[in-house]
Amino acid sequence: MAKILLNKQNYFHNLKLITKQAGAIEKVAVVLKDNAYGHGILEIASLAKEFGIKNAVVRDLKEAKKVESFFEQILILADTTFHNYSHTFHIAVNSIEQLERVPENTNIHLKIDTGMHRNGISIDSIETAIYGALRKNLNITGIFTHYRAADELSCEFFWQRSNFIQVKKAVLKICEKLFLPIPKFHSANSSALFRFKNFDEDLARVGIACYGYLDTDSCFNNPNLKPVMSLWAKKLSTREIYPKQRIGYGGIYTASEKINSSTYDVGYGDGFFRLNGKKKYLTAKGYEILGRVSMDNCSINSTDEEVCIFDDVRQLAKIHDTITYEITTALKANIPREVI
Structure with missing residues (x-):
């Protein structure tokens, strides 16, 4: 029968490079969605835990439940069947309308549309979203966005990053006004992480780089990743x-x-x-x-x-x-x- 072999040494090699770039192991969130990019969600989660990773990102609740015991915080990106969740789970909210469907006391990360225009709350609606979350007694534990062109040689990465910096300033101002705890801010996927000269965010959501690849323009000084x-x-x-x-x-x-x-x-x-x-x-x-x-x-x-x-x-x-x-x-x- 056919089989897939996963090289532990190569996986740990990649995680060491990623951790060094992020500045701390606590800032690395391994992306395990879609069966860990085909590598096997349980196998990769076990290796990540052994390495010392505390944060993970998954697609839905089904995946989150599979790896709940491996991590301290799991961000669920695209779940649509909202109900009461584990304290380990943090739900990505992609629109103001979704706030109405999330149960009270749930941990949420608000996704902000900084230019990809795929999903996310508009920058102009941040304050509305935060007040909406407070009315529902939701815990805003994160604010994030996603880059549309971090893997390409263009100014778009810097444009979106600039937008997210403005988002962070706006959120911090609202949190100070309302005496709210400061959420974690994160925007970087694999390609974006390695374009930061000095990574200064709270988390990096690293997917394909964990598994040994970066599909970016050849002009970038990419790390020596090893396929797993x-x-x-x-x-x-x-x-x-x-x-x-x-x-x-x-x-x-x-x-x-x-x-x-x-x-x-x-x-x-x-x-x-x-x-x-x-x-x-x-x-x-x-x-x-x-x-x-x-x-x-x-x-x-x-x-x-x-x-x-x-x-x-x-x-x-x-x-x-x-x-x-x-x-x-x-x-x-x-x-x-x-x-x-």
Whole structure:
């Protein structure tokens, strides 16, 4: 059966670089949404706890409950089924309308729209939102935003950062006026964190960098991150292929010489994106995937009992014209994951 191996040494290497950039381990919040970007939410949460991480970010309540015992604070980004929560959970509120649906005494982080225009409370409505939260007896424990272009060489990152600085000033003024405790302020995702020369926020929400990647412009001085995940497949059968014989659906691959070809138990049904045979892809050891990837298997010019399909997804991301996130998050949760 196919399996995913998680390199503990590489994960800890990445966390050390992230912690150094953030300035303190207490400022690092690991993003575990969507099964920890495909790496396995329980496996990665356990490693993060072992490293000493206290904060996490998840997508919904279901994910939060899975890792509740691992962290002191868990930010839930996109839950819509509001009810009473654990004191560990902090709910992201993306609109003033959502305030009415959050139960009393819930910890909340107000999301402010500083320019991405995807969701979040407008800057002009901050005071309205804070008063609305107070009327509902909600605990405002955080104020945050999200950058739309932190990974690109442009002025937009600095524009949004400037907007968030104004947000912070406005919130601090209101908190002083109303004698409210100061919430945590955070805006940085992985790309943004490494664009700060002196990180001065309370939290950094770090996702893809934890797993060894930063999909940013090459001009940035990115850290030497190491991929954590490798995907392995087991051999099902082997056969000799003779010159001019073709392999797989559509016979896209034609052998130019006699080769040994084996079928391995990974396909697009497992979340390994379908290679269509038009672009050459080599595995970590240099074997070639021959022709089209099938739903449950693929053909490779190898006779090894196990083959590492990838230990770095950047080549696959280029072939599929996508980002590393999409390659890793697509892998099905039922593939066994093992920490090495």
